[in-house]
Amino acid sequence: MPNPSPTRDAALAALRAAEARFVANNPLSQAQHNLAVASLPGGNTRTLLHTAPFPITMQRGEGAHLWDVDGHKYVDLAGDLSAGLLGHSHPTVQRALHAALAETGLSLGATTPHERRHAALLSARFGLARVRFTTSGTEANLHALAAARRFTGKRGGVVFAGGYHGGVLRDGAALGGGAVVDGLPDNTVDKRDFVVVRRYNDLAMARRVIEAVAARGELAAVLVEAMQGAGGVIPGRSEFLLGVRAAARENGALFILDEVMTSRLAPGGLGAALGLSPDLVTLGKYLGGGLPFGAFGGREDVMAVYDPRLAGAMAHSGTFNNNTLAMCAGYAALKEAYTPEVCVSFNERGDRFREKLRDVARGTRLSITGRGSLIGLHFTEDGLEDIECAEDIKGKERPDLRDLFWFEMLEAGFWTTRRGFLALILETENEELDAFVEAVRDFLERHRQLMLVDK
């Protein structure tokens, strides 16, 4: 075994130098941060956006580009983790917003034709008998779970390690051993009602957990992503997902597919591409055209728990559920801009881009995961080729290399998330994607000693 410490020391030195350049290059971002800490805890109101030593403050975005307060221009490869799929000022969305302001207005506090129109479009596109709106993906999952609870008369849920279903519905990053683990973090709603399957993509383990929870008479729903997004952009194998659906159904539970991130990957969502026919689906992100948005829907009999015409129906409140801007922008975005044809060719473009990144990264500590226009970058000691679940990379991550990469991509003019998540934007030029591949190649070459996997 080679002694890893000399390369670790060299990585740390490179990281310190990159961080020092970051501080020197971004004085106005630092000044903004210093002001922000006076009114926001840590200067932050969306944890993901915090980066030490301070976050870059953006001045504006246009199309697939961002400009920060220090005047740097970036190719935006983060795409606001999928909410920014259409870019920052898509003409279709602008038109829809202007029309909504001029012709309808804000906060009417009444039903408008716009929610019906958007619901019909989402129903047709994603195969949902009935749809309801929320203002975030988190809420969509909370209300879908509530529907499952009411429908089944049970409370419990099974979720997967590495899964992310919203700010208050996260799995535990710090899971312990064993097949059935309650590893949810403290800010998870109804923490005690969820059981976490430790390995995503492990059908035998999932079955055991589902059966164990159902045997206690507690299982209302199994909630899963067809590709884990925040958990590392790790695709679910179709046998796994179909098997989980079967296990949920056999055990009297609803199968809820969280498509908040993945609905963009195929015209009817990733679930349709994989033939999953879920009982309920949750949606969000770009489907509001860039405005705060969420939706959930599916089987008519399940969604009827929210039908206010029926005695004993559950309430589903939310001041902004049918807010006119999101209803109009989302409708226009899906109807006119992200058509099924555009969706297919965009994701094919993403597949080609990811393959190029994979070719460049082969044999290094950088691994590439994902599907279509969503891409994960992982920095691990062994440069793992097959990442099936978050558990596979646990203890092997190299955050020093990940952070070094992030600082140096910023210097090269690319906005990526520090955790290594890329969500492509429709308007990004192929030349810009190729330029990123070259920037990655340069990085790997420049840091050859740090990045090559020891044989």
Ligand SMILES: Cc1ncc(COP(=O)(O)O)c(C=O)c1O
């Ligand atoms: C799969 C998944 N579900 C739910 C959510 C929560 O959506 P929101 O941030 O709109 O609450 C996210 C957000 O990243 C997500 O990726």
